[in-house]
Structure formats: C-alpha cells, structure tokens
Amino acid sequence: MNKENLLQIYASGFRKNWELPALTEFGSDQTMTYADMARRIAALHLLYEEAGIKRGDKIAVMGKNSFAWVVVYMATLTYGAVIVPVLHDFNVQDAQHIINHSESVMLFINESIFDSMEFEKIPAVKAVLSLDRRAVLAEHPVTNHAVEKFLARLPQKMRRRYPHGFTTADVDYPEIDESTLAEINYTSGTTGFSKGVMLTLGNLGGNVRFGVASRLHYRGSRALSFLPLAHAYGCAFDMLTPLAVGTHITILGKLPTPKLLLKAFAEVRPNLIICVPLILEKIYRNKLRPIIEKPSVRRALKLPGLKTLVYRKIRNSLVEALGGEFEEVIVGGAPLNHEVEAFLHKIKFPFTVGYGMTECGPLISYTPWRNFIVSSSGRTLPSMESKIAGSRNQETEPGEICVRGENVMKGYYKNPEATEAVIDAEGWLHTGDMGTISDRGIIFIRGRYKTMILGASGQNIYPEEIEAKLNNMPYVSESLIVERGKHLVALVYPDYEAMDRDKVHNEQLPALMEQVRTDLNRIVAPYERIDRIQLIANEFEKTPKRSIKRYLYNA
Template sequence: MSTSETLTEIYARSFRDNWTLPALTDYSTDKTDTYAQMAKGIARMHLMYEMTGVKKGDKIALIGKNSPGWITVFMATITYGATIVPVLQDFNPVDAQHIINHSESILLFVDNNIWESFEFEKMPKVKGVISLTDGKILAEHPLNERKIERELKNLTRKFKKRYKKGFSSDDVNYPIMNDDDIAVLNYTSGTTGFSKGVMLTYRNLWGNVTFGIHSRLHFQGSRCLSFLPLAHAYGCAFDMLVPLATGTHITVFGKIPSPNLLLKALSQVRPNLVICVPLILEKIYRKQILPMITKKAMRWVLAIPGIDKAFYSIIRRKLVEAFGGEFEEIIVGGAPLNPEVEEFLSRIKFPFTVGYGMTECGPLISYTPWRQFIVGSSGRTLPGLMLSKIESPDPENIPGEICVRGVNVMKGYYKNPEATAAVLDEEGWLHTGDMGTRSEDATIFIKGRYKTMILSSNGQNIYPEEIEAKLNNMPFVSESLVVERNKRLVALVYPDYEMMDQYGLTLEELPKEMDNILVELNKLVAPYEKVDRIQLIANEFEKTPKRSIKRYLYNA
C-alpha cells in the first residue's frame, strides 16, 4: 500500500484485490457476503443517493445494532462523499432525535425495533427514513412527494441499466475527497451529560487506518469478531475500517456481548486480533481466576519456586483458548484496565496491550505491540502521526494534562466553536482532559481525569480512579465511585449481589463486611488517599452508552 493513497482509494483497491474473499458474516444468521457482494451493495447505495438527490457533504444518520447492513450504509456514505452520523443504539429516542436534528441529517437508516419509539414529525429536516432491517421506506416527508419510495422501487432496474454487463471489480472506483472534508460526525456521550458532535475528517480516518495497516493489526484473510459498538470510534476504526482496508473477514456480533455469549462466539470465529474493553477481561479475572488463586491451599502451592510458573502457564493457555486461541494480541482500550488485573496478566505473559484514544482522535493516540508493552502505560504516542506533551514542570514524574497534536486530531465540534476553543488551542494541541506523565520515548502513563482530580487538604493530588481500581477488586464490590464530601473521601459502592448469594451474605450483614473492606482498602492507599467511609447504593450507577459512569450525577 502506498502512503500517497487517499482513504477512498485504499478502500477501492482493497475491495478489488479481495473480490472473492469473505468480507462480512452475520453471526446470528451465518450469512456471508464476499467483498464483491459488499462492493455491489455499496454501488447500489451510491446510485440510490444519486437518484434521491443526496449531495456531497449531506448528513446521513445511522442507528441500529452492529450488522452487515449497518456497515454497508457507513462505507457507502463515506465513499460517496456524504457525512455519516452514527448514533449509538443505546441513546434514548429523545437524545437520538436531538442528534439527528442537530446534525441536520437528511436521511435516517434505522432498525425497525428502534424506529417504533421515534416520532417522525419531530425530525423536520429528515426527508426519508429507511429500514436497516429490510431496506424498505419507513417514513417520508410530505414535501418529498414519495420520491425516495419511488426510487427505491426502481433501484434494481436502474442498477442493471447502469451496469449492463454486470457489476465487476473494474467498476469499483470512488471519488477522491478533500482531506479536510467531514467523513464522520460522531456524537460523544461524555460524562458531563452534554453530547457534542465530533467532526472527524477523511484525514483523521486515514491516519487511524494507515496505522492499522502498517502495524499489521489486520491483514488479508485474517479473521475479526466485531462485538464493540460500531457507532463508537474505537470499534468503528479497528473492528471495521482497518479490517475492510486489508481484506479481513469480519464476523458481526449484533447482540449485547455478555461474557458467556462472547466467549462462545470467540471460540467459533477464532479471530487473529481481539479488540476489547477492560470490563470483559476484568469480569473473567474476578469471576474465574481470582477465586482459584486466592484459596489458601493454592497460595501455599504458588509459594513453591517453579510450581508457580507451571500453574501460570496453564492459566495463560486456558485464557488464550477462551479468546479463540489464534490471536496475536488483545488490545484493551476505551477505559483504564484495573492495575491488579493488568499486573496478573503480565505475570502470566498473556499477550495483551493497552492503548489510549478518544473520539476526538478517531480514536487512536497511543499504542505499543504487546511484546514491547510497559505495564501501567497506555502505549507509545503513534510515531509519525501524533505528538504528545504533558503540561507539567516535570512531565516524567509530575502528572499534568495530556495534550496531543497530529493527523488524527478532529476538526472541532460541530456548530460549537466555544467547546472547540476550550479543547483545541491555536497551535493545534488537543487538551484531552486526562492527567498523566510521559517518558522520553513518548510512552503515556495515565493517572485519571483532570475534572475528577481531588486536591487534598495538604495539597496532594488524589485520582479517584486509582482508589476505585483497588476497591473494585474487593469481595462483594461490583463497582464504586470515590467522591469528596465535606473535605473527606467517601466511596459509593454498588454491591455484587451475585457474589453475596454465592456466599450466603445477607443485606443486614453487608455493612459490617464493608467496614472490613474499608480497613483493607486503607492499607493499600497512600495516607492522603484514605477513605473515610463506604456508602452503599441500591442500584447500578447511571452510565453513558459506552458504559462510563456519569460521575457528575454523584458529586453533589
């Protein structure tokens, strides 16, 4: 691949070169489309856009579960020159409709079951709504005079007329876009409760895709299980955009990935690369590995030199097999990995690495292959694509805000110059809001969010995430949030009811158990990080669609 290729040229060449190879498999139906069939689907959509008057730069909204149809709409839109607006299916209908209106989308592609909760009259700029489930028209604006409905009925006839000799690989040629044109308008659902439209350009996507290709994260004929939400930048880039640029076979997992369903799918697909979020690894560690290695007999056995290595080798082999057995590495991203889990995985030499990114970089900022990965880090700033700096008098030792600049950095927030100016300075540095340090070779070590940092009475910086990571490994703790109340640290804890049932612990006994946990926790933290008390909460913390706790709701 030549680095002079534009994003659309990369895809045109990939689709032609991999014409007969499998491209997309729907896990639920086992139906597979080759690159030829996917390219034909994209060409049909291009013709439909043309017939219905979609112009370059028009916004096309897309909301639904991961599916081959979802991927086809996304790829057809960016290779046509329109802007795709992927909306997470977890957004409530009011928020989703607000995003569709704010983005000025003129078409909406949506799953039938999601559409049932929408009110078409509240989206006045949308000319038509098309089903992702069966491709039929679901609604059309009265002023459009059923144009989309008519053209959809004529689509097959007009497609055959355009490609009289049949659609072939020679017909795959996409227009070259301006690097600064907006390819994706991705609405974040930040923990501040305010959704902003991140303008990701063709250059931003190109930076992520070319890095993935050169790093051989995916390669021709490799296998990938796409289970993270494709509407989110992380899954979008590395479970879809990079695989389709290399000739990878993507199996699309449309269900909500519970660990059991996911492990079954991984054993069937046997992917060559696994992209995942910390929650999955942490659940396996806490539910399966931790009970095994904390038994008294096992602790005694592991103290014998030599036996520990053999035992860890067995665990490593079982874990590798659980994830399909044929992957080069697992890339963990989207949130920090619990340090205890990370240290254990490193000890058993499990092939994992932790990357760092954000939607505003589409998403990648730093990554290191697992063999060079430094435990506790979030990888090295992407060489040749991104620069990083720490706003601190001593960037290697004193945490400061992480700032990044380069090819992957967004154009700004859509129709929001104030929010853009707040994070993008005049020199093009993106102020991430994350606090950390940076080694000389540009490896990043994240401490926590700037907004969540607590200043202790003696001037020490406290990062609640670090205390929470320790607390979340304690028995009977499902998840936690450390907040400041009256100048003291309080840990809000949502109990692990499943573990309570398993050990026969009642709700009446739980407070006493939490007192013991508090004592253990305070032995593990610095004196200025000691938690004053644990407060139990009855219900799970409210979260954003990407499963981050909405911290602002609990700071009062």
C-alpha cells in the same frame, strides 16, 4: 507510512479481495463477500443520487451492528457525504436532538427504534429507511414518495447502470481531499455533555493507515466485532481497518454477554481481539481469581517450580477460552484495573493497553504487547505528538496530556466555543486526562482532570486510582470516590454474585464494608483515605463504552 487516500484504499482493497468473505452475522449462515458489499454500496450510491444527496450532506445511521449498518457507513463515506452514527441505546429525545443538530437529511434505523420516534420532530430528514429490510419507513411530503418509488425500482436501475454486471472495474470512488469532513460522531462521555466531533477523511485515514502498517489486521484474517460500531474505537479497528485489508469480520449483533462472547470466540477464533477493560476484568474476577485463591493453588504459587506451571496453565486456558488464535488483545476505551493488569502480565498473557478518544478518531498511543510496559497506555503514534501541560517535569510530575497531529479532529460541530476550549492556538488538543510521558513518548495516565480532587493539604487525589484498589476488595462490584464536604466517600455497588456464592446476607454488608474500608485505608496514601462507604442499590449508569457517568453522582 503509506499516505494513500482513504477512499482509494477501499477502492483498491475491495478489488483485490473481491472473492473473499467480508462480513458474517454471528449465529446465521449469511456471509457477504467484498464483491457483495461493493455491489450494495454502489446500489446505495444510486439511491443517494436519485434522492438528491450531495457531497457534504449528512446521513444518520442508528441501529445495532449489522450488514446494513456497515454498508450504510461505507456507502456514505465513499460517496462523499458525511456519516452521523447514533448509538442505538441513546434515548429517543437525545437521538432526535442529534439528528436535528447534525442537519441530517436521511436516516437509516432499526424499525424497533423508529417505532418510538416522532417523524415530525426530525423535519430536515427527507426519508427514513429501514436497516432491517429494504423499505422506506417515512418520507417527507415534499418528496412525493420519490425515495420509496426509486427503492422499489433499484434492482432494475442497477441492471441498467451496470448491464454487464457489477465488476471490479466499476469500483471507483471519488478523489476527495483528506481535510474534508467525513463523520460527525456525538460523544457520550462521563461529563454529561454530548458534542458532535468532526472527523475528517484524514483523521479516519490516520487511524486506518496505522492499523494497516502495524498489521493489526491482514488479508484473510478473522475479526469478531462486538463493540458498538457507532463508537470510534469499534468503528476504527473492528470495521474500517479490517475492511481496508481483506479481513473476514463476524458481527455480533446482540448484547455481548460473557456466555455469548465465549461461544463466539470459540467459533470465530479471531486473530485480533479489540475489547474494553470490563470484559477482562469480569473474566479475572469470575474465573481466574477464584482459581488462584484456592488453598492448594496458593500453596503451589509459593514454590518457584510449580508457580511457573500454574501460571502457564492459567494463561493457556484463558487464551483457548478466547479462541486460541489471536496475536494480542488490545484494551481501550477506559482504564484497565491495576490488579487485573498486573496478573495478566505475570502470566504472560498477550495483551496491550492503548489510549485514545473520539476526538482523535480515536487512537493516540499504542504499543504491541511484546513491548508493552505495564501501567502505561502505549507509545504516542508516529503521526502524533504528545506533551504534558502545566508540568515542570513531564516524566515525573503529572499534568494534562495534550496531543496534536494527523488524528486530531477538525473541531466540534457548530460549537466554536467548545472547540476553542480544547484545541489551543498551536493546535494542541487538551485531552482532559492527567498523566506523565516518558522520554520515548510512552503515556502514563493518572486520571481525569475534571475528576481530580484537591486534598486538604493541596495534594492531587485521583479517584480512579483509589477505585481501582477498592474494586478488588471482597464483595465490591464497582465503586466511585466522591467528595462530600471535606470528606472522601466511596459509593459502592455490591458484588451480589459473590455474596450468593459465599452465602453472605444483606444485613452482614455494613460490617463487611467497614472492614473493606479499613483494609483499603492501609494501602492508600494518608490523604487518600476513605471516611465512609455508602452502599447503592443499583448498578451505576454507564455510557455505551461502559464508563460510569460520574456527573450523575457528584452532587
């Protein structure tokens, strides 16, 4: 695999794809070419120089996906500073803590978010700049408005620095060793404790080089970016990899509702779709399952000749709904519901499930859809190793999944104790996920180590596996399996949309849920049987990647 330095990949890529479209904001006629983007990156480099930003200084960015967000990230990376992405839906207190903990000296932010902040509570920040327009929102008194003054003169400074215009010859990024810190990404996981993951140029480069070598994106291909770019998954494969090869990225800067997503897919017709399970699960529940549950369709599915035709029609309609021109859909960020996965495989829908975590920037395993094994999470990357800790037979006996290699983080920022707790002396990262690994390095995940429940007779109970079955039951929108004393209890948020469709009233729910419990207990192991179902009034609180914050419900 090509080991070209990450910054040189971008330097040569921008030059090669100079006239091609790089970024478009969905719903507008604004498009930025690779030349435009490289020019704006150069302008930010000038601003950093004037503001006294040094290599290794931290620059925070907090806002919705946008042109400006991408430019700030790429400019910081190619300058040699450290980017600190802050998810835009973090609350203000958490955001201010992250900015302070990371020791960020400059902040780029959407003005609507900054309106709720208190500038005096982020004292290390020299200047706050808007992601919405060219403006300084706040500046530390000691700078004497230097950043604001320079920003006003930036166009003249660019003309003076590049008197013949900014050309491909001017794209020149520094040679920086790949062990150098490039990003601090603060996790927002299901365990409730946010840590600053230190990702090096080599960690990011490992993901990008694999994406390029696998032709996930290619010159002139189209991508629709709707996952948060502040999250490692969207960042690596909706931005960093496509920008390395000359892909045209359309940025969806709004909440990706099903209606808006389908409209965007139809217009953009992406060549690759990167998504989280929730999107396919909603399509299955709301669009596909009602079709296959129709009496006429159920009768047709019992006849071998018609069955093939029905599945082909469903597959073709789903492919067309997602734009019709993609090679595959890559699902990651959380486990995919088993029933949904099995049905998509049955109709030969081109999807695959990958596995990763922020600590690997994020990719650990992936297999192209044609070779994908259902219920797996793909094959361990060539640049990574994987093993099962605490297992006598890693192919059959679940244990903790451990990985090491090019993508594994440097550690947690200013937190050596947490680093030592997950990376052992031999360099193995203990993922906290339980599973098995085949002799070909294919990973099968059972559940989280921290959520595993020890049964009364010593059996390992994986709540995620029970929840996957329960979530497919009538009138169940989402669920959590928790331990209450010595009993297993299912917390259930009802599917009110299905209830309205079927004219089911709230007072009917207790009896319906008791039937659900009975049906569930017939298909799980005896030690996995649920003692009762407890209804909850509101949706479960979730992380930005739509995983339930389990720690809030374990008490």
